[in-house]
Amino acid sequence: YRLFHGSERSIARSIIAVHGFDERCASLTGLYGAGIYFADRACKSQQYAQKREDQTFTMLISRVALGCAYPTTRQHVDERRPPDNPDTPGRPFDSIFAKTGCGNGGRQTHNEYVVFASAQAYPEYLITYTLG
Numbered sequence: 001y002r003l004f005h006g007s008e009r010s011i012a013r014s015i016i017a018v019h020g021f022d023e024r025c026a027s028l029t030g031l032y033g034a035g036i037y038f039a040d041r042a043c044k045s046q047q048y049a050q051k052r053e054d055q056t057f058t059m060l061i062s063r064v065a066l067g068c069a070y071p072t073t074r075q076h077v078d079e080r081r082p083p084d085n086p087d088t089p090g091r092p093f094d095s096i097f098a099k100t101g102c103g104n105g106g107r108q109t110h111n112e113y114v115v116f117a118s119a120q121a122y123p124e125y126l127i128t129y130t131l132g
Contacts, residue, residue, distance in 0.1 A: 001040075004059055006060075031076070033078075061127065063124050065094075080116065095116070
């Protein structure tokens with residue numbers, strides 16, 4: 001999949017674009033766990049792209065391998081991996097998918113995708129843009 005990831009410009013340019021994503025930096029307070037978050041709509045990732053003094057924003061378009069995604073309907077705060085997959089005993093799902101209208105108890109307004117291993121995401125394009 002090609003998905004959007006919003007970020008502060010200095011982080012996107014100096015860290016993610018050079019070294020890739022790092023799930024070890026993810027916050028445990030994330031709604032769907034301590035993973036790397038993506039969206040299929042730029043407007044969702046725009047919420048995390050901080051405006052700079054020159055009125056520009058930065059966003060990444062990334063290739064993301066979701067594997068067998070867990071279709072969630074609830075929050076996963078304080079979790080570091082997806083739930084266990086009953087089809088593969090002892091192994092978790094590969095990612096979490098929060099579908100519009102289903103995730104977060106039905107309050108999810110955009111599709112969100114969360115991976116928990118940096119090898120699942122490649123930052124392919126770094127985009128700088130303005131709104132207006």
